[in-house]
Amino acid sequence: MKRLVITLLLALGMAQAAQALEFRSVKETGVALYEAPALSAKKLFVVSRYYPVEVLSSQKEWARVRDATGGIAWIPAAALSKQRWLLVVSPQAGVRDRAGEDGRLLYSVPRDGVLELMEAPQDGWAKVRHRDGSIGYARITDLWGL
Structure with missing residues (x-):
């Protein structure tokens, strides 16, 4: 059994x-x-x-x-x-210089904006790149496509 x-x-x-x-x-x-x-x-x-x-x-x-x-x-x-892009589903996604709320805010992306996924998410954060080339970390709760 x-x-x-x-x-x-x-x-x-x-x-x-x-x-x-x-x-x-x-x-x-x-x-x-x-x-x-x-x-x-x-x-x-x-x-x-x-x-x-x-x-x-x-x-x-x-x-x-x-x-x-x-x-x-x-x-x-x-x-x-196969290139992975993520859709911002919150009113605004803040992109920070490191994973975590204590990271410095680099820029924000409004709802329906897209960010390219750079690495698999860890601890609630995803490393992303904006279309202009800026790289940072966004909370996965603000994104769809993971």
Whole structure:
């Protein structure tokens, strides 16, 4: 019985690992998101370059994605980049010279702005780079796409 429980727990752990989140960013300006995986399908909205999306599944040349609002749509897979950009979801994200509230504030990015992820988050902070090249640390609670 104990062996069965351990086997089930291991299987559950592997299933959860297989469902790890995959985030990508739009690599072109003005890419349409569609209701179905076809250019003839209804266009739902257009996103800008660097906009992050969560890839839910892939089908041939299309990816089914979720955006920061929870909306689900289809996008041509060729329009996605592995480069990771994060969307600011709080009214403003402060970027500091080191991880922690005691870090000096370098600049702020308003809601819906984007920052490039430089390193995996640690202790609630992500090392990020602004499009102008400025590097610093932002709280992960202010960001979407991790």
